[in-house]
Amino acid sequence: MKAAIIVAIVVGLAAGVYSGIHLLIPLVLTGLAWGVTRLLPDRPTDFVVAAAVQVGHLLWIAVGLVVIGVLTVDLVDIAILLAGSVWLLARPGLAPVVVLTVYQAVALLINVGAFLAMPIGHNLHRALLIHIIWRILALVFMWRGYHKSRG
Numbered sequence: 001m002k003a004a005i006i007v008a009i010v011v012g013l014a015a016g017v018y019s020g021i022h023l024l025i026p027l028v029l030t031g032l033a034w035g036v037t038r039l040l041p042d043r044p045t046d047f048v049v050a051a052a053v054q055v056g057h058l059l060w061i062a063v064g065l066v067v068i069g070v071l072t073v074d075l076v077d078i079a080i081l082l083a084g085s086v087w088l089l090a091r092p093g094l095a096p097v098v099v100l101t102v103y104q105a106v107a108l109l110i111n112v113g114a115f116l117a118m119p120i121g122h123n124l125h126r127a128l129l130i131h132i133i134w135r136i137l138a139l140v141f142m143w144r145g146y147h148k149s150r151g
Contacts, residue, residue: 015130015133022129033059043089046144047089050145051089054084057135058081065078085100093149104135
């Protein structure tokens with residue numbers, strides 16, 4: 001457990017140094033989402049964290065759309081993440097985890113492909129790294145929550 005915490009700290013620091021504001025924005029938004037979702041009664045912690053990660057991610061995408069001033073296909077991301085997170089919080093279980101996993105896996109593959117195509121140091125490369133990390137976090141917490149809820 002201690003090794004996992006050390007690895008998480010090192011990865012987080014490295015991502016922060018490389019990505020800067022691209023990490024700070026979703027981190028703050030995820031923290032705010034976590035604070036709000038914690039107010040819900042009797043929800044499994046890992047599902048709450050998974051929902052908060054996804055809500056923080058969707059808020060970050062929404063902020064990006066507002067900043068660029070253009071409506072893009074990213075609205076689909078926002079809709080799926082919002083509906084999936086609400087479902088996960090309302091009825092924690094296998095069904096929302098599977099649906100969100102399929103979505104996150106497809107989006108992760110798209111993000112990884114775009115990440116690999118971008119030059120290192122490019123602003124989009126820095127942002128895509130955080131998108132990738134946030135998707136992995138969502139997957140880990142959802143499945144951890146599901147496995148804990150079973151036994």
